[in-house]
Amino acid sequence: MRVPLSWLREYVDLPATETGRDVQEKLISVGLEVETVERLGADLKGPIVVGQVLTIEELEGFKKPIRFCTVDVGQANGTGEPQEIVCGARNFEVGDKVVVVLPGGVLPGGFEISARKTYGKVSHGMICSSEELGMGDDGTKGIVVLPPESEVGADAIELLELVDEVLDIAVTPDRGYCLSMRGVAREAAIAYGLPLRDPALLDVPAPNAFGYPVKISEPLGCDRFTARTVSGLDPEARSPIWLQRRLQKAGMRPISLAVDVTNYVMLELGQPLHAYDRGRVQGAIGVRRAQPGEKLTTLDGVTRTLDPEDLVITDDRGPIGLAGVMGGADTEIDDTRGTTTEVVIEAAHFDPVSIARTARRHKLSSEASRRFERGVDPQAASAAAQRTVDLLVLLAGGTADAGVTEVIAPSAPHTLTLPADHPDKVAGVAYGRETVVRRLQEIGCDVYGQDELIVTVPSWRPDLREANDLAEEVIRLEGYENLPSTLPRPPAGRGLTDRQRLHRRVGRALAGAGYVEAPNYPFIGQAVLDQLGIEADDARRQVVTLLNPLSDEEPALRTTLLPGLLGALRRNDGRGSHDLALFETGLVFRPTGAERVPARLPVDRRPSEEDLAALNAALPHQPRHVAVVLAGARERSGWWGKGRPGDWADAVEAARTVAREAGVRLTVRAGQHAPWHPGRCAALYAVVDGTETLVGHAGELHPRVVKAMGLPERTCAMEMELDLLERAGGGIVPAPRISTFPVATQDVALVVDKPVPQAEVEAALREGAGELLEDIRLFDVYENAEQLGDGKKSLAYALRFRAADRTLTVEEASAARDAAVALAAERTGAVLRGA
Structure with missing residues (x-):
């Protein structure tokens, strides 16, 4: 505003x-x-005066039309002689009154005016447009043409109220x-602390039976409708300067006198109004809900198909306006024809929710709808209509018809009970009863009572619905800055849960590994699941659909974190960041099929345990997941050497990083799972509740997925279920052990068949080595048919042995190594290389 x-x-x-x-x-x-x-x-500076155009000479030979004018500015130039001015505008004629800035004047933006030669003539000043004067939009984009009664030589700054x-x-x-x-x-x-001159305090005639006929078929949508008629209007009358300037300063464009008056009264009193050309209205004005299939062409020229929930204004032909939003073109006051001499003024009060829904449904926000949806004073309708009538009679020479129509649905004022000390308790400040009563009366409330106040809320404050609203009014008027500062006293608790601790540890670990956290909205659509290549029978296709989604393209809750992360990666890659490593931890939503809509909860008491259990049962399963995506270089090249692109192994290592934070050892096996490449997909397993369980996948995305989503080539990803990892780790992460005894390292190279997974060989080595094994690491994979034989590969491992209470002997370390090799040979057919 x-x-x-x-x-x-x-x-x-x-x-x-x-x-x-x-x-x-x-x-x-x-x-x-x-x-x-x-x-x-x-930054305006005179002389800026009213001038009258005496002559206009059209200058030839230039690329655009140029006019050489003489303008009478009275004694403003000190000589009384006509002022010679060159001007390119064409919306004025000889005899028009215009605004002239003389040499020495300064226009907005520090534009100083001086006499200068241009187009072969000397221009002694400038004829101004509304834009050059900083007046705002007047709809003409040309020279300001003043009313004929403007006095030549008068100060235009004061006349146009340019300083404010x-x-x-x-x-x-x-x-x-x-x-x-x-x-x-x-x-x-x-x-x-000053008195208010309320502009709504007007003498309004009583309603009678002679007014324009009005029929309300939807009293719940329109509880008040005032209609007044003004006849004998001068169709040539234009809005006076003061009215146009106030509209411009308030951010509105002057249009025509009747429309400008309704806009002016709306800005003054807050009551939206509409003026109908009575000659174009057929029969009684009505208010009802739209019928299916009805159409209406609104004032913006758009033909709209109406919804049965839309509240419409009608006459005998059908809809002539969207109630509280915008009028129809059929009854528009057409200022260009200059034929409107009789108007019907509408001042009504509509249901805020209905108007808000209509405005959003048709994507048609207007000044009227903005006010109606926030709540308009219903008692101001008759005053607004009277104010409009008075201005039209004054400015357009009209005559107010004696008929006054008012259709009002009975309603009682809203009354609240407020303990006098309630604001004190809310604010923690002792205001006292007198202060509370005074402040409530200042905002327009009627207050009675002593310890228990009976407060009648003013009609213009529909937001005051309960005692806390009244307390807020007292507090804000007494000053928020006067509220004391007190430290909150949180109740004692047990700190973070195991789930929260794991969530934080995982975030810190991934950030330390070079990943950047990228939280995303938890919404998806079926289209992105198609792009990921997820089959129709996949559990991730079963989604929870929202009744009021933010976007029709993403109406469901996510079942995987990858769509949001891959979208973030694509956007960043498109904006020039090509080396990317992103992660996110968050909930996914998996419907169980047992969800049902719970009963409405009571608001007068805390829900019971049964109520809360029913609410929880209505929710889908919400496991917490962690996911990473990466593309481009994982290690950049530089003076230190060559870089390395990120690949599937980095995605697997990210999974191991997460598992270490949960105190879990992962088993990695080859897998096939959308959206990963079938030959570069790792299935991740962990022992959960004594059973080896699939906890996630990692690897390189399928090329079809990369192409469908517009991702960089060889994009990799990992996703795991954190809740399963928490159960696998038991919520306890053992602290690292630091031994004072030295480590014994033994290297072994085993030859196995190519199809044998490395994970199985490692698991056998780990189990066979026993308790003395501290760590095992695969450091080389070698394939050579001439040395190893067809279909064979060599896996080289470094085994670290250490005892907690002594220094191991060579014999002990060698025995543990031999036991590990023996078990690997038994389970996988491994042969010690070189043996």
Whole structure:
């Protein structure tokens, strides 16, 4: 809401010395968000005067039309002689009154005007457009043509109110009343402790049977409808300068007198209005829900198919407007024809939820819908209609018809009971009953009672629904800055759970390994599952669909972390970051089929254990996963040597890094699982509750997946279920042991058949070596048919032996090694190389 300070002063007698910055501080102190204060005309400097065009000479021989004009500026130039000015605009004629800046004047932006030769003539000044004067959009994009009654030589800065300050207020949804000068003026009056001249306090005639006929078929959607008629309007009448300037300062474009007046009253009182050309309305005006298939062409020229939930304004032909959002083109006041001499004024109150849904359904947010959906004062409708009638009579020479139509659904004012000390308890400050009563009365409440206050909420504050809302009003007006600072006292707890500790350890470990955390929204669509090549019978295809998704393309909760991570990798690669390693830890959602919608919970008490159990039973299974994706160089090249691209082994190593944090040893086997390459996919196993269990996969993505998702070549990924790893590790990670005894290292090279997995050989070596084995590491894989034979490979391992209580002898280390080799030979057919 843009609030011109000059307009605000009409309702509150602010001190003359108060600047926009001062008013900004005061309004912020009572809880309004005043974002900026714009100083209009701060760098303007005269002489800027009213001139009358005497002659126009068309200059030939130039690429664009140029006119050489003489303009009468009275005595403003000191000589009384006509001013010679070169101008390229063409929207004015001889005899028009225009705005002229004379040499020595300065326009917004520090543009200084002087006499200069141009197009073969000397231009002594400049004829100004609204943009050059900093007036805002007037819809013409040309020279400002003033009303004929403007006095030649008069100061145009004062005439056009070019110097002002405008406060830009970000109105929160609960303060819809501040989308009006009336609402902001009330807050300013409270902040300064001054009386308010309420512009809604008007003498309004009583309704009678002679007004324009109105029929309300949907009283729940429209509980109040006021209709007034003004006839005998001058179709040539135009909005006066003061009205146009106030609209421009408030951020609206002047259109025509009738429309400008309704917009002006809306800004003044906060009540949206609509003016119909009575000659184009057929029969009674009605309010009802739209019928299926009905269409309406709105004022923006778009033909819209209406929804049965839409509230519409009708006449005998059908819909003529979207109630509370935008009028229809069929009854528009057409200023270009100049034929509208009789108008019907609509001032109604509509259901906020219905208007908000209609505006979003049709993607049609308007100034009216913004106000209705935040709550409009229903009691202001008749005053707004009267104010509109008065202005049309004054400015367009019309006559107000005696008929007044008001259709009102009976309703009682909203009343609350408030303990007088409730704000004290909420704020921790002793305000006292007198302060509470005074502050509530300042915002318009009627307050009765002593210890127990009976508070009647004003009609313009529909957001005040309970005692805490009233307490908030007292607190904000007394000043949030006056609230004491107290340290919170959290209840004693047991610290982080084992699940939380593992989550944090995994994040730190992956970050330490060079991965960057990239959290993503937990939403997916079927399209991305198609791109990942996930089969129709895969459990990841069974998703939980949301009733109100943020995007129609992603209506379901994720069953895997990979879509979000791969999308982040693709975006970063497309923006020039090609060496990428990302990770995420988070929940996935797997429906069990047993979910059901729980019963509505009570709000007057804490849910019972049975209620909470029913809620939990309605939720899908939500295991916590960890995933990484990587592409490009894993080790960059430089003066130290060649780099290395990331590959499937790095994805497997990321899985081992995560497993180490859980205190779990992984078994890696070849696997086939979408979206991984079938020949470069590792299945990851761990012992969970005594049984070897699949906990995840790692490797290089399938080329079809890479192409479908637009990923870099050879992109790799890993995903594991953290909850299974936690169960496998038992929640306890043993501390590293530091021995004072030396280590004994034994190397063995075993020849096995190529199909034999390395993991099986390592498992046999580990089991055969016994308790003395501290660590085992594969350091070489060698294949040579001439030396090893066809279909054979050599696996070289480094075995580290150490005892906790003594130094091992060579015989003990060799015996452990031989036992390891013997078991590997028995299980895998391994032969000691060179034997």
